[in-house]
Amino acid sequence: MRIALLGGTGDIGEGLALRFARDTSHEILIGSRDPEKARDAVADYEAELEARDADAELKGFDNEMAADRADIVIVSVPPYYVGDTVEAVADSLDSDSVLVTPAVGMQGDEDGLHYHPPDTGSVTELVAQRAPDEVPVVGAFHNLAADALSNLDNDLDLDTLVVADNDDAKATVLTVANEIDGLRALEAGPLANAAEVESVTPLVINIAKYNEDMHDVGVKWV
């Protein structure tokens, strides 16, 4: 399959790109608003993988072209760009696409980070609202620390939760997520359950803030 990471030049997009490229045989497409930036990231990622004897070819495009060529489109941009990014690539998506959103709305104060969902109830449901009706939307990869993911020296032992209303799309994302070494993808039900999944992201950041010996905190459901 072809997996596109829109906004794949940083944060969680970088880690997902590196790990999908290293651990799976899927073709990885990096998307960015600026295709030059996408190609630069591809060169960096290929060098990073080559240094670990994990040769893989990635490709860089602008977001629209990456989305157009991909079977799975992961919108790994900051939450305040999510809606616009989905609308920008809408014409490149159809009922055979799987649109995946890992974004979470948060607000910080002196106590820590707090979950701050949009009016739709969750960012995942915002993506579903902004995407064309025929495009299945899946929430996944919400509670992963970007640094833990992008450092390939770090062996993962983490869970990610998957929510979707479309069973085929959900099954596809569960399968590819489970192909990343050390990542276990679990079901959490339909899109309506996304808010509780997203709420875990500020919580893992708060746990890292308040426990001195914990960094890049993730979660295992046991």
Next chain:
Amino acid sequence: MRIALLGGTGDIGEGLALRFARDTSHEILIGSRDPEKARDAVADYEAELEARDADAELKGFDNEMAADRADIVIVSVPPYYVGDTVEAVADSLDSDSVLVTPAVGMQGDEDGLHYHPPDTGSVTELVAQRAPDEVPVVGAFHNLAADALSNLDNDLDLDTLVVADNDDAKATVLTVANEIDGLRALEAGPLANAAEVESVTPLVINIAKYNEDMHDVGVKWV
């Protein structure tokens, strides 16, 4: 120390009572609105512990008397009784008490359970609002499955998150929670961070609902 479990005749109160009695040397007081019910629960718990060669004496009282005699008062009643229970025992609490709340507000629909906090932002903050001002309030034991806790044959390997504004009270609860075998208590900051902690409870129930091989789901922060 003396630890009171108000509403300690069922659900999470039962499991906490049994495990505190088995794993620590603290004196365990079972509270109930009906003191006879509390004493019946004590007899059951002592028999359960004796059958496992873990002799311990517990004591049963009405909620007010249990609260009055205890250093740590855990309000393990259903969420819709929490406010009234706190007010009923208010005269038995003072600045030397530590009032602990594990309750979570949830609502269910066909998709699963959803976090449904009161207007205070969280049940933990509701308890702080209803308790006398001088009584330190600690949120803890939120995300534990009652059945996993009360079955002493089940070796725990779980985390619980602790929130409080009062550092001494928080340290006390962290210490006693860590004394339960297989339970690790972690800090999650002040009471203002309680909502994200409480949100994990509907989520673990949804995960159990949607993953066939998972039951009594708990959480490890890694």
